Amino acid sequence: QTVVTQEPSFSVSPGGTVTLTCGLSSASVSTNHYPTWYQQTPGQAPRSLIYNTNTRSSGVPDRFSGSILGNKAALTITGAQADDESDYYCVLYMGSGISVFGGGTKLTVL
């Protein structure tokens, strides 16, 4: 059973920089997993942020960036703002058309 791992929670100060990660329980994440990131605030539909490791979706500010750091995918938010306080989900492509979401990271801005 493939498990995609994310930090359950993280906090950042307003104006600060935070890096959220997305890993695999039994392997390294690579660009062949096409790491993708979504943002969701409570009660709302998700919003697409990053796909294919580092391609920003339309309208996403360049404060959000994606990368591979070591053996994980990473989402970095620079200059954190109050409305960045959300849940962040990564998804990895596992091959054969199958995608697996991570459990999500609850980001607090305080």
Added chain:
Amino acid sequence: EVQLVESGGGLVKPGGSLRLSCVASAFTFSSYSMNWVRQAPGKGLEWVSSISSTTNYIYYADSVKGRFTISRDNAKNSLFLQMNSLRAEDTAVYYCARGATYYYHSSGYYYPIDYWGQGTLVTVSS
């Protein structure tokens, strides 16, 4: 602006069936792959199924394979999810979502999402 509007959710008994629909507008529906993603109450997101623009490629999560069927009607700009043999653990908000593009790797296609609907709630309970 791209719009995806889901319908068909509701309360159903375990073992029952339900058919979800999603109507798309403001883009050329027939040119895009589509996805269903669900979210159980208070839980994270779970990919359910994907379908290519021409229906040549269809994929399912193991948790729904053999019970759910994804389909589309490009003439009616509509995506469907037929859900049979429903279980309590299928209770969730079901989102219809557009594939931004496609990537081929390891014997299959991946369709990252760029637009999401607002979701429809499916409750499986006796």
